[in-house]
Amino acid sequence: MRTKLTLAGLLACSLSVLPTAFAADVDVFNGQSGTINIAGGTAHIPVMKQAAKSIMKSNHQVRVTIAGGGSGVGAKQVAKGLVDIGNTGRPLKPGEAKHGLVSFPFAIDGVAIIVNPHNPVQGLTQKQVSDIYAGIITNWQQVGGENRDINLFTRDEASGTRSVFVKKLLHKSPVINSANVVPSNGAMKTAIARDPGAIGYSSVGYIDNTVKAPMLDKVKPTNEACASGEYPVVRKLYMNTKGEPQGLTRKFIDYIYSADGAKFIQESGYIPVSKS
Amino acid sequence: MNAKLFQLWCLMSVAILLLCLSLVIGFIVIKGAPTLGLSLYFGDTPMLEAILGLAPIWDGIWPACIGTISVVLGAISLAIVPGIATGIWLTYAKASIFKQALELSVVILAGVPSILMGLFGFTLIVLLRNTIAPSANSSLLLSSLCLAMLIIPYLSVTTRTALQALPKSLSICASALGMTPWQQQRYVLLPQAKKGIVSGVMLSIGRAAEDTAVIMLTGAVANAGLPGGIFERYEALPFTIFYFSSQYQSQTELNMAFGAALSLLCFTTIIFSSASAMARR
Numbered sequence: 001m002r003t004k005l006t007l008a009g010l011l012a013c014s015l016s017v018l019p020t021a022f023a024a025d026v027d028v029f030n031g032q033s034g035t036i037n038i039a040g041g042t043a044h045i046p047v048m049k050q051a052a053k054s055i056m057k058s059n060h061q062v063r064v065t066i067a068g069g070g071s072g073v074g075a076k077q078v079a080k081g082l083v084d085i086g087n088t089g090r091p092l093k094p095g096e097a098k099h100g101l102v103s104f105p106f107a108i109d110g111v112a113i114i115v116n117p118h119n120p121v122q123g124l125t126q127k128q129v130s131d132i133y134a135g136i137i138t139n140w141q142q143v144g145g146e147n148r149d150i151n152l153f154t155r156d157e158a159s160g161t162r163s164v165f166v167k168k169l170l171h172k173s174p175v176i177n178s179a180n181v182v183p184s185n186g187a188m189k190t191a192i193a194r195d196p197g198a199i200g201y202s203s204v205g206y207i208d209n210t211v212k213a214p215m216l217d218k219v220k221p222t223n224e225a226c227a228s229g230e231y232p233v234v235r236k237l238y239m240n241t242k243g244e245p246q247g248l249t250r251k252f253i254d255y256i257y258s259a260d261g262a263k264f265i266q267e268s269g270y271i272p273v274s275k276s
Numbered sequence: 277m278n279a280k281l282f283q284l285w286c287l288m289s290v291a292i293l294l295l296c297l298s299l300v301i302g303f304i305v306i307k308g309a310p311t312l313g314l315s316l317y318f319g320d321t322p323m324l325e326a327i328l329g330l331a332p333i334w335d336g337i338w339p340a341c342i343g344t345i346s347v348v349l350g351a352i353s354l355a356i357v358p359g360i361a362t363g364i365w366l367t368y369a370k371a372s373i374f375k376q377a378l379e380l381s382v383v384i385l386a387g388v389p390s391i392l393m394g395l396f397g398f399t400l401i402v403l404l405r406n407t408i409a410p411s412a413n414s415s416l417l418l419s420s421l422c423l424a425m426l427i428i429p430y431l432s433v434t435t436r437t438a439l440q441a442l443p444k445s446l447s448i449c450a451s452a453l454g455m456t457p458w459q460q461q462r463y464v465l466l467p468q469a470k471k472g473i474v475s476g477v478m479l480s481i482g483r484a485a486e487d488t489a490v491i492m493l494t495g496a497v498a499n500a501g502l503p504g505g506i507f508e509r510y511e512a513l514p515f516t517i518f519y520f521s522s523q524y525q526s527q528t529e530l531n532m533a534f535g536a537a538l539s540l541l542c543f544t545t546i547i548f549s550s551a552s553a554m555a556r557r
Contacts, residue, residue, distance in 0.1 A: 035508060037413075039497075042523055049334075049499055056332045056501060065500035065509040068523050081405065082413060186525040206525070 025258035026058045033061035034248045040067075040074015040087030041160050042184045043109060043203050044237055046268035048087070051256060054264075062248065068184075070158030075101070078240050084249045086240045089160020100243055105236040106256050107270035110204035111165050112221035112233065114189070114211040116196045121145040123215035129169060132199060135176035140197065152179035153191050153200035161185065164235035165201045169216075205269020227271045236273065301541070308538030316535040317341070332501045335528070337536045339502045343416075343510040344485055344540075346503050350420030351427060351484045352477065359431025359480070360473060364461065366432065367439040386429035394493030397422040401494075414495040417506040422490045427480035434479065438472025439465060471554055478551030482544045488514040498523070513540040 038048050045068055052064035069077070071088040078086025079099035089109070092101055113129060115121060121144055124132075131137040132150055141147045154175050155162035166172060182188045185206045192198045193210040204221050207213050213221050216233070225231035245253055255261055262272035318326040319336035326333050333339055362382065369375050397418050404412040442465060450460040466473075496515035503510040513536050520533035 035504065037497075037509060042525070045498070045523075046525060052499065053332075053334050060332065063501060063504050063508065065497045067497040067499075067509075068519065080402065082401075184523040184525065186529065187522065190530075 024058075025255060025260040026054050028251050028255065029055050029059045029062055029248075032059065032248060032251065035063040035065065036085065036248050036252050037083040038064065038066045038085045038087065039069050039077045039083045040085075040240075041071045041089040041237065042068045043089050043161060043205075043270075044087040044239075047107065047237075047256070047261075047264050047270070050264040050267065051252070051261060054260060055252070055255065064252070070156070071160035071163070072158035075240060078242055081242055084241065084245075085252065088238045088240060089235060090163045091236075091238065092240060101240045102242075102244055104239040104241070104253055104256075104275075105273050106239060106261070107237040107265045107268075107273055108226055108234055109237055109270045110221050110223070110226035110231055110234045111161055111169070111201055112204050112207060112213040112231075113169075113199065113201050113216060114192050114207060114213050115199050116192055117210070117212045118196050119145060119212065119214075121214055123218060125217050126169060126171075129216070130171065130173045133170055133175045133179070134173055135178070148197045150199055151195055151197045152176065153182055153188060153198055154179040155188065155201075156181050156183060160235065160237075161201065161203060164233065168233045168235075169201075203269065207269075223269070223271055237270065304534065304537050304541055308534040308541075311531045311535035312538065316532065329502055335532070337511075337513065337516055337532060337539065339500065340511040340513045340516040340536060341539065341543075343496070343500075343503050343512040344514070344543075347416055347419050347423065347491065347510065347512055348481055348484045350416060350506065351423035352481055354420055355424035355428045355431055355480065356477065359428040360435045362428070363432035363435025363473075364439065364466075367436050368457070368461075382429050382432055385425070386433065388426075389489070390426055390487050391489040391493075393422045393426050394490040396425075397490065397494035413507070414493075414509065415507045416495055416503055416510045419491045419494040419496065419510075419512075420506075422494050423484045423487060426487065426490060427484050430480045430483060431476055434476025435469070435473050438469040438476065441472065442468055475551040475555040478547050478554070482547045482551070485547070486514055486540065486544055488518050491515055492518065513543070 045066060048064075048066050052066060055062055055064060067083075071090055074083075074086035074088050075092060075096040076086075077083045079096060079101060086101075088103075092103055113124060119140065121140065124143060128137060128143050132143070133152060133154075137143060138150055139147065140150055152175075155165075166175065180191070182191050182200070185202045188200045188202045189206060189208075189211055192200045202211075204213070204223060204226060207221075215221075216231070219225055219231050221231050221233075226234045239253055239256065241249060241253070244250075256265075257275045265272040314323055315336065317323075317336050317338045319334045321331045321333045321336065325331040326336070326338055362378070366375065366379060366382070398414070401412055401414055401418060446464055446468060447460055450464045455463070491512050492515050495509045496512045497509045498511070498516075498519045500509050500511050516536045517533050517540065520529045520536070524530040524533065
C-alpha cells in the first residue's frame with residue numbers, strides 16, 4: 001500500500017514536472033500575437049511552411065504568410081520593408097546589402113545536374129557540363145550516351161539555384177540562349193522527367209526517383225557529400241532581415257535554428273547550419 | 277451563293293469557338309475532378325473546425341476560397357456606389373466639357389490592363405510608406421481598392437446602358453405626373469432598370485474574382501491561412517492557381533492548382549449564369 005502511494009506520488013510529481021522538462025521549442029511563441037511576412041527563394045518554402053504550420057498550430061494568434069518570387073524578389077522586398085524576412089538562396093549582392101540587411105544562413109543545399117531516369121549516362125565532368133550548357137556538346141553520344149539531342153533546361157534570373165549553378169559549376173561560363181527556362185525546382189523536375197533528352201539542375205533535396213542525378217567528377221551528389229565538402233556545388237540558404245530582427249521575427253529566426261527547425265530543414269532535404 | 281458561303285463561315289467560326297471552349301473546360305475538369313474532395317479544401321484539418329476557424333488549414337484551398345470571397349466583397353462594396361452613380365450621372369447630365377472628359381476617363385479606365393492596376397497599388401504602397409504611413413503594406417484592403425478601380429467602369433457602363441434602354445415615354449410620363457427628376461430616378465427609372473444594373477454588378481463580381489494580376493502585386497501570398505483582417509495578406513484562388521502551377525514543388529501542389537482552377541470555374545459559372553438568368557427574367 002505504502003509503496004503504491006509513494007509510486008503514485010512520484011508519478012504525480014514527475015507529471016507536474018513534465019511540461020517544463022519537455023518544453024517544446026515552439027513554446028517561445030506562447031502569448032505572442034502578430035504577423036510575420038516572408039517572401040523570396042522557392043527552395044526555402046518547404047522549411048518556412050513547416051515552421052509556420054507548427055507555430056500556427058500551437059498558437060492561433062500568430063500568423064505567418066509565405067510568398068515565393070525567388071531570391072531577387074526576397075532581397076528587394078525585405079529591403080523596402082514590405083516583408084519581415086526575405087529569403088535568398090545566395091549571399092546578398094553588394095547592392096542589396098547596402099540597405100542594411102542582416103543575413104542568417106540556416107541550411108546548406110547542394111545543386112546537382114539531373115537527367116531523365118532512362119538516360120544511361122552515369123557521370124559527367126564539370127568541363128562536359130559547361131560545354132553542354134555553352135552549346136558545344138549537343139548530342140548525348142558525345143558524353144557516352146545514346147544518339148539523342150540534348151535538351152537544355154535552366155532557371156530564370158531571379159533563381160538562387162541558377163546563380164550557384166552558374167558560379168560554382170559552370171564557373172561563370174555562359175548558358176546558351178536556346179535553353180528552356182523553367183520557374184521552379186518542381187517545374188524543372190517535371191520537365192526532366194518527361195523528356196528523355198533533357199538535362200537540368202535542381203536542389204539535391206528535391207531529387208527523387210522521377211529524375212536521375214549523374215555523378216559529377218565521380219562524386220555522387222548526396223547530402224553527406226555536400227556536408228563534407230566533397231561535392232563542390234553547394235550553397236547556403238539565407239534568411240535576411242532589415243537591421244537586427246526584433247520581436248516575432250527574432251523568435252521565428254531562432255525557431256528555425258532550434259531542434260524543431262533542424263528537423264524541418266532535414267525533412268526538406270537540406271543540411272541544417274548552426275547559428276554562428 | 278455568297279450569302280450561303282458567309283453563313284457557312286459564321287457557322288464554322290461558332291463551331292471552332294465551341295470546340296476551343298470545350299477543350300479548355302474539358303482539360304480543367306479532367307485534371308481537376310479527381311482532386312475534388314474534403315482534403316483538397318481542408319487538407320488534414322477536420323472540416324467543422326476548419327470552417328469555424330478553430331484550427332488553421334494547411335495544404336487545402338479553403339483559405340483561398342474565403343480570401344477570394346473577402347477580396348471580391350471588399351471590391352464590390354467600394355465600387356458599387358461610385359460605379360452606379362457615375363453611370364446615372366452620365367445618362368442624365370447635360371452635355372458639357374466635364375461630361376465629355378468623364379466619358380473619356382471611363383473608357384480609358386476600362387481599357388487599363390489589370391497588371392497596371394496592380395503596379396499602381398504597389399507604387400501607392402511604396403509611396404505611402406515613404407511619406408505619411410510608414411507601416412502601410414500590401415493587404416486585402418489594397419487589393420480590394422485596386423480591384424474596385426478595375427470594375428468601376430464595368431458598373432458605370434452597364435448602369436448607363438440599362439438606363440438608356442428604358443423607353444423615353446417613362447420619364448415623360450413621370451414628368452407629366454409632376455415628379456421631380458430625383459423622384460423619377462428613385463421611383464420609376466432605377467427600379468425599371470434594376471435587372472440590367474444587377475446583372476452588371478454580377479458581371480463585375482465575376483471579373484473581380486478571376487483577376488490575378490492585380491492581387492499578385494497587392495497582397496495575395498502563397499500561404500497565409502484564413503484572412504486575418506483587411507490589413508493582412510491573404511490567399512486567393514486565382515493566385516493559388518498561378519502560384520502552384522508555376523512554382524509547385526510536388527505533384528500534390530500541382531493537383532491543388534487544378535482543383536483550385538475547377539473551383540474557381542464553378543464559382544464564376546454560377547455568378548455569370550445567375551446574372552444572365554436575372555437579365556432574361
